[in-house]
Amino acid sequence: MIAVSEIFGPTIQGEGALIGLPTVFVRTGGCDFRCSWCDTLYAVEPRFKKDWQSMDAEAILTEVNQLSGGEPILVTLSGGNPALQPLEELLQLGHRQGHRFAMETQGSKAQTWFNQLDHLTLSPKPPSSDMPFRRERFESCLAAAGADTNVSLKLVIADEVDYQWARALAADYPHLPLYLQPCNTAPATPEQPERETDLDALNTQLRWLVERVTTDHWYRPRVLPQLHVLIWNNERGV
Ligand SMILES: C[S@@+](CC[C@H](N)C(=O)[O-])C[C@H]1O[C@@H](n2cnc3c(N)ncnc32)[C@H](O)[C@@H]1O
Numbered sequence: 302m303i304a305v306s307e308i309f310g311p312t313i314q315g316e317g318a319l320i321g322l323p324t325v326f327v328r329t330g331g332c333d334f335r336c337s338w339c340d341t342l343y344a345v346e347p348r349f350k351k352d353w354q355s356m357d358a359e360a361i362l363t364e365v366n367q368l369s370g371g372e373p374i375l376v377t378l379s380g381g382n383p384a385l386q387p388l389e390e391l392l393q394l395g396h397r398q399g400h401r402f403a404m405e406t407q408g409s410k411a412q413t414w415f416n417q418l419d420h421l422t423l424s425p426k427p428p429s430s431d432m433p434f435r436r437e438r439f440e441s442c443l444a445a446a447g448a449d450t451n452v453s454l455k456l457v458i459a460d461e462v463d464y465q466w467a468r469a470l471a472a473d474y475p476h477l478p479l480y481l482q483p484c485n486t487a488p489a490t491p492e493q494p495e496r497e498t499d500l501d502a503l504n505t506q507l508r509w510l511v512e513r514v515t516t517d518h519w520y521r522p523r524v525l526p527q528l529h530v531l532i533w534n535n536e537r538g539v
């Protein structure tokens with residue numbers, strides 16, 4: 302059974318390689334990390350287990366199909382860390398129904414079924430998250446995805462230290478499409494679910510990041526905002 306925090310959509314993918322694409326999100330519950338700026342702690346901390354539903358692949362797809370109007374759609378698996386869940390059957394059943402699957406994970410745990418994903422976003426955490434980067438685990442995820450899954454690297458940047466870390470990390474994986482995303486330093490939290498982020502401050506952060514890569518003559522990464530935050534601020538389920 303799969304721990305599910307929420308299923309929502311269709312909305313657009315607001316981040317990374319598939320930005321702008323209509324998608325239904327399946328957000329699993331439970332995470333092996335506790336990032337200092339995590340925007341989805343309600344899907345991370347065990348105290349919210351009571352809000353999560355234990356679902357099988359069929360029940361999840363029934364809900365996805367209701368939301369998509371019965372049409373095949375891109376299903377985005379996020380969390381929490383979806384790599385902690387048994388998702389192989391969901392991928393197999395869902396593919397048979399014509400859906401495609403993308404997943405977001407920090408790269409701390411590999412699963413054999415990564416090679417059944419259409420797209421895998423690996424988002425290892427920068428120093429500002431206070432979480433470790435374990436290279437051997439990250440590389441196990443890359444190996445598990447294999448040649449048939451499109452893999453991209455999405456790095457959150459809060460400050461100059463994160464930026465330097467991202468440059469060094471990216472240099473070790475020159476073949477991976479690379480996305481830089483400014484950190485939302487004022488996400489909604491369980492204590493402040495209605496908290497609004499300052500969009501002007503986010504824009505300033507985004508400008509800084511663009512200037513940072515261009516003054517470095519670093520022309521490899523795509524610099525992208527969290528589009529859903531620009532549209533809906535910190536709202537949940539969009
Ligand atoms: C909520 S996480 C869930 C999937 C997985 N645990 C991970 O971190 O990749 C989805 C994406 O949101 C990013 N994210 C989380 N909090 C953020 C914040 N405050 N600002 C910008 N990006 C954030 C993560 O880095 C990750 O790329």
Ligand SMILES: Nc1nc2[nH]cc(C(=O)O)c2c(=O)[nH]1
Pocket residue numbers: 312313314315316326341379380405529538539
């Ligand atoms: N629209 C939208 N795009 C997203 N991209 C990654 C998200 C996530 O929380 O994993 C997310 C999300 O929650 N909403």
Ligand code: SF4
Pocket residue numbers: 332333334335336339340341342345380381382407
């Ligand atoms: S790894 Fe992802 S879900 Fe887990 S705490 Fe960090 S940002 Fe949140």
Ligand SMILES: [Mg+2]
Pocket residue numbers: 340341
């Ligand atoms: Mg999010």
